[in-house]
Amino acid sequence: MNLRQWSRDLGMGVRFAVTGGREGWVRMVLTAVGVGLGVTLLLLTTALPNVLTARHQREEARTDLTYSEKVPPKGENTVLVGLGDTKWHDKEVRGRFLKPEGPRAPLPPGVDRFPAPGEMVVSPALKKLLTSGEGRLLRERLPERVTGTIGEPGLIGSHELAFYAGADHLEPKPGSARVVRLTAFGDRRATPERADPVLIMMTLVVFVALLTPVAVFIAAAVRFGGERRDRRLAALRLVGSDRRMTRRIAAGEALAGALLGLAVGTVFFLIGRQAAGSVEVLGVSIFPSYLDPSLALVVLVAVAVPAAAVAVTLFAMRGVAVEPLGVVRTAKPARRRLWWRLLLPAAGLAMLLPMVGNGRSHGDFNEYLVVGGVLLLLVGVSALLPWLVEAVVARLGSGPVSWQLAVRRLQLSSGTAARMVNGIAVAVAGAIALQMLFTGVQDQYTKDTGQDPERASVQVDLSDGSALPAAAREFPRTKGVRAAVAISSGSMGDRRYDPGTTVSVTVGDCAALRELARLPSCRDGDVFAVPGAYESADELALMRPGRHGFFDATYSEGVRGREIPWTVPAGTRRVTVRKDALQSNVSGLMVTPSALPSGAASTLYHQVYVRLDMSVPEADQYVRNTAARVDRLASVWHWAATTESRKYTSLRTGLFVGAVCVLVLIGASLLVSQLEQLRERRKLLSSLVAFGTRRRTLGLSVLWQTAVPVSLGLLLASSVGLALGSVLLKMTDTAVSVDWASVLSMAGAGAGVVLVVTLLSLPPLLRMMRPEGLRTE
Template sequence: MNQWGRDLALGFRFAFAGGREGWTRALLTAVGVGLGVALLLLTTAIPNALAARDDRANDRTDITYSGQVPAKADDTLVVADADTDFRGADIRGRTLEPEGPRAPLPPGVDSFPAVGEMVVSPALKRLLESDGGALLRERLPDRIVGTIGDSGLVGSADLTFYRGGQGIGQYVDGAQVTRIDRYGDPDPYETDMDPVLVLLVLVVFVALLMPVAVFIAAAVRFGGERRDRRLAALRLVGSDGRMTRRIAAGEALAGALLGLVLGTVFFLIGRQIAGSVEVFRFSVFPADLNPSPALALLVAVLVPAAAVLVTLLALRGVVIEPLGVVRTAKPTRRRLWWRLLLPLGGLAMLYPMIGQGNDDGEFNQYLVIGGVMLLLVGVTALLPWVVETVVARLGGGGVAWQLAVRRLQLSSGTAARLVNGVAVAVAGAIALQMLFAGVEKDYTKDTGYDLTTAQMEVTTGGGVELAHATEQLRRTEGVRQVVSHSEGYLGDTRLDPARTSEVTVGGCAALREVADLPTCRDGDVFAVRDAEWDTDTPQLARPGTTLYLDPSYEGDVRGREVAWKVPEGIRKVATHKDLSGRERGGFLITPKALPEAARPAMTGRAYIGLDASVPDARERVRNTAAALGPLVLPHDWSATQSNERYDSIRTGLFVGAVCVLLLIGSSLLVSQLEQLRERKKLLSALVAFGTRRRTLSLSVLWQTAIPVALGLLLASAVGLTLGAVLLRMTDTKVRVDWASLLSMTGAAAVVVLAVTLLSLPPLLRLMRPDGLRTE
C-alpha cells in the first residue's frame, strides 16, 4: 500500500509539475470530468428539489375539495378559485375575503390585499409589466401592492396572485369557493405509483445517468497516447511496468480530483442559473438544489476510483518500454464473444419480468436497473469492435477519405470512445421513447369533448346571469358561436333527499344538444328516459309530484330550496352525448317553466366555438369572463387528458434529456479539442508537405462522421431491443415509433455536427507549418 501511495503521489506531481504538457492534459481531463460531476450533483439534488416544491405546494393548499367547511368565525378566510391560463402558461389565482382579524395569511404574503388590490409572484409581475402581457393586464387590472415571497411559490417561475374580494362568502360551496381557518392540507392524499410508472422512473434515471458515467470514464483518458509516450522515460530511470501504470493512474487521479473541484464550481454556477430559467414549465429555487450528502459523498469517492481503475485497465494492452510505447504495432483483433455477454446478461435479467404489467405486483428494481445498465454498457463494449471491423474493410477514395480511414484504422478505440456517450444516450432515449409511446394510452384518456363545435367552456357563478354572460361572450372578438344552458339538482325532500335528479335549463336549441326533442317551445318540460346510471328520474317524473330545486344536504339548511311541481304535459325523450361527451339524465326544462326563485341556484355553462383565424381568441374569452365576475371561470377543452404523475415523469425525462444533451455537446467539444491537440504536429507536417487545408478539414469531418454513423446504428439496434423488452414487460404490444427514432438519432447527429463546426476554428489555427517548431 505504501508503494501504491508513493506511485500515485508521483503521478499526481507529474500532472501539475510536468510542464505545459502535463497541466494541459490535467486541465482537459478536469473539464470533462467536471461537466459530468456537475450533472451527477444536479441529479442527486433533484429529489430534494422535488420534495421542497411539494412541501411548499402543500403549505399553500386552501381548496381541498374535502367538503369539510368550518363555520364563519374571526379566524376564518373565504377563498375563491381564480385560476387562469395565458398563452399556454398556468396561472394560479385566489380571491381572498378575511372574515376576522385572525384570518390565516397565505404563505409568502405579509398582509391581505384590499378590494381592487393584489399581490403577485415576481415572475407574474414581470409578465404583467412586459409588452406581451397587455392582454393579461386587462384580465387582472387590480393594483399590485406587493410580491409573494419564496415560501409561497413552488418555483422561481411560478405565476401566482392573490387579490382582495368582497361578498363572496355567500357562495361557499367547498369546491370553487371555500372557507378555511388555516393553510395546508392536513390529510394530503397520496397513492402509490403503479408498477409501470415505477418502471418508467427507474429506466429514466438509468438511461440519463449512464451517458454521464461513460463521459467521465472517457474524460480520464484524455491525452492518453502522448501521456504513454512520456511514461516511457520513466522506464529509463528504473521503474517497472506496474510502477509506471500506477504513476499513470496517479496522473488520471489528479485530473479527476481537479474535476471534482471544477464540477462543484460548475454545479454552483448552474444552480444559480437554474433559479432564473424554466424548462418545460418546471422551475426551482437555487436553495432547493441541495445534493444529498450521502450521494454527493458517493460521487466524490467513485469518480477518483473510476479514474484509477479505467487508467489501469486501459494500460493493460500497452507495452511501455524504455525506448518507446509499443502501440503502433498492429494490435490483435478485438474479440466479440465476451462483448456479447453484457447485452445478453441484461436481457437475461429482464426476461423473468416479461408480461408482468400492472397485475403481478412490483417489478424487481434490482433486476430492472441491472438489466438496463448491462444493455447500455453493452453499447460501449460492442462499439469499438464494430468500428474496428468496419473501418478495416474500408478502401480507397479521395485524399481526405484516405487520411480519415487510415487514422481510424490506427486508433479505432479512440474514435469509439469519442462516440460511446452519444451512442449510450441515443440507445436509452430510443428505448424510453418506445416505452412512453407504448404505455401512453393507459395514462391518457379521451375527454369526449366535441372540439368541432366548441373549444372552450365558461362556468358562471357568483350571481352572474347566464343570459347576460352569453351575450357578452358572443360579442367577444374571436368567438364564432355560443351554446349555453344552466344546471342544477332537485330532490324529493327539502333536506337530505332520498331520490335526486339533475336538471338542465335552456332554450330549445340548447336542449337539442343534450337530447332528441321531437318538438319544443318555451314552457315545455321533458324527462330523459333510459339514461345510464339514472334510476331516480322515472320515480320523480310523475305529473303532480312536488320536488325541490337545490335541496340541502347533510344538515346544511340554506333555506334556498324552491318547490316545483312536475307539470301534466311532461314528455319523455331519449338522450344522446352532449358537447362535453356525456349523456345527461334527469329533467330538461325550458326557461318559462323554471320558477324565477330557482334561477340563482343554477350553475350556468356556456360552450364556445372559436374562430381560429383570430389571434389570442382564447385570451379574449378569458378577459370577458374575468370582467363578468370573479367566480366566472373559463376552461380550455382538449381531445385528451393525461395522468398527472405520468406527465410529471415525462416532464422529468425532458428536463433530464436537455441536461444530458448539453453535457454531450460540451464533452464532445472538449474531446475534439483534445484530439486536435494530440495531432498538432501531424497536421503541421501535412500542411508543410502541401496538403490543402480543405482536405484536412474534410478528413477531420470524416473521422467524426464514420464512428458517429456506426454508433447511431448500433444505438438504434440496442435501443429498439431494449424498448421492445420493456414494452413486453409492461404487457404492451410492441410498436416502433419510427418518427421518434429518427428524431432521436437526428438530434444526436445535429449535436455532433455542431461540435465539429465549432472545432473548425482551432483546427485551422493548428494547420500551420510553424507547429513543427520544438524546444
C-alpha cells in the same frame, strides 16, 4: 503491494501532472473540463430528488382546496379564499381572492399582509409580465393595483405566475370549492396515493438512461492525452521503474485531472445552480435553493469519480507496453474479443426477462433488477462499439485521399474513435428505449373526456347564477367568439331530505336546448323529458307530468330547510338526444327558464359553452377577459378530446428537461475531446500541409474520421435501444410497437450534436494546419 507504495506512486503521478510543464497542464485542464462537465450533471441529478420534494412541499403548504357539505363557522381565525385561476397562453396563472374574517386570519405562505379590496400581491414573474407590453390583455383581466410581491415560500418556481387579490364579496357554499373558509393553509390530512408500479419503473429507467452517458463520458475524459502521456512515461522506465509502477504513476496523473475535475464540476454546479432560477425549460422553473443534493450522494460522487479515473487508467494501460526506448503501441494490437462484450447485454436481458408481463397488477417491479438490467444493456453499447468499429474499419478499402487518411487513422486508433462517440451512442440507445416506452404506455395514462372540440372550444363555469344573464349577453359579442350557449344543470329529488331517487335537470333557452336534443317545437315555458339509456323505473316515474320533486334536496341535517318544491308540469314532452350533443350523457328533464320555480336557479351549476374563431389572434384571451368581467370567480378551460395523467406528464417533462441537459453537456464534452485529439495530431497535420496536402483534404479526412464511428455507433445504439424498449414494453404488459419517426429523430439528434461539434472544431483545425506547428522546444 502495500498501501504505502500505491500512495507514493499515485502521488508521483499527481506531481508529474502538476509540474509537467505546458503539455502536462494542458492535458490536465482538458481532463478536468471533461470530468467537470460530467460531475456537474451528476450533482444536478443528485439534487433532482430534493427539487421534486421541495416543489411538492411548497405546493402542499399553500393548499387551500376543501370539499365539504358543511361550511366551517366564521371566527377570528378564519379567512375566505376564492379561486381565481386563469391562463395566459400556455402558462397557468394561479390566482386566489382573500377576505380575512378576523384579526388572527391565517396568511398564505409568502404573503406578509392581506391585500385590501382592489389590491393584489403578485409573483415576480407575473409582475414583470403585467408591466410589459406583452401582458396588456392579462392586465385587463387583473385590474387590481399591485402592492407587493409573493415571497419564495409561496411559489413553486421562479417563473410561476401567481397572485393574491383582496375581495369583499366572497360567500362560501356547502359542497363547493369555489369559495372556502379556512383556519389554516396546507393539506394536513393528505394521505399518499398508492404508487403506480409502472411509473416507478419508468422513473428508474429515466435516471439510469440519463446518467449512464455521463459516466461513459467521465471514463473517456480521464484518458485524454493518453498517447503523449505514455511517451513521457517511457522515460521513467529508463530510470528503473517497472511496468506496474509506471501504470500506477499514469493512474496518478489521471487522478490529478479527476480531482481538478471535481473542483471544476463543483464550480460549474454552483454557477448552474444560481442560473437555474433565471431559466425555464418546458414550462418548469425552480429556485436555486431547490438544487441542494444530499450529503451522502455528494460524498458518493466525490469518491466514485477519482476511483473510476484510477480504475479506467489501469484497465487501459493493460494493452500498452511502456518500454525504456518508447511505447509499443504502433505494433498491430491483438484483435478485440467479442464474447465478454456480449455477456453484458445478455446479463442485462437476463435480469429484465423475469419481469416480463408484470404490468401494474402484479405488484412493484424489483428496483435492483430494473436498474441493473438497463445499466448493463446501455453499458453493453459502450463495450460493443470499439469491437464494431475495429471490425468494420479493418475492411474499409480504397477511395479518395481524404478517405484513405481517415481510414488509416481509424485502423491505427479505432479505440480512440469509439471512445469519442461512446457517450452519444449510449445516450441515443437510452433515448430510443424511453421513447418507445413512453409512446407505448401513453394510452394507459390518457383518458377520453367525451368532449368534442369541434362543438365547443371553451367552457366557462360561473360561480353564481346572478352572473348568467350578463354572461349570456357578453360572450356572443366578445371578439373571436363565433357562438356562445348558456346552460344550467342540477338535480331534482323525490324527497326533501335524503332522496331515494334523483333525476338530472338541464335549464336553458330553446337555442341552448337544441344543442342537446332534437326538439319538435319550443318556446319559453316548455319542459321536455329525455329518457336515458340507464334510467330506472323510479327515475322515469319521477319525470312524468304531475310528479312532485324538490330542488336542492339535502343529505345533511345541518343544511335542511332550503329545499324548493316543484311539480313536473302537464304537457311535458319526450324528446331524443342529439348524437353530437354539446354535453355527454344528457338525460332527465330539460326546462326552459320561465318554467323553473322561483329560487331554483341558485341551486344549479351554470356553464357557458363558447365556440371560437381560431383565425382571430388571442381569441381565447378575449374570452377569459369577458369571463373575469362578468364573474371574477369564473373558471375557464379549453375542451380537449383526451386528457393525460399529471404524474405521467410530469415524468415525461422531467425526461425532456434531463435529455436537453445531457445533450448540451455531451456536446460540450465531445467538443473538448475533439480538440484534445486535434492537439495531439498537430505535428502530423502540420507535416502533411508542409508536404503539400490540401487543407480541404485534411478537413474532409477529419470529417470522415468522425462520420464513420458515429454512423456505426448510431446503428448499434438503435439496435440496442429497440431491444431494450421492446423488453420494457413487455414488462409493462403492453404490445410492442415501434414509432420509426421517433427512432429516426433520436438518432438524428445524436448525429446533429456530433455535426455541431465537428463544425465548431473546424476553426482550431485550420489554425493547426500550418507549417509553424512543426516547431518544437
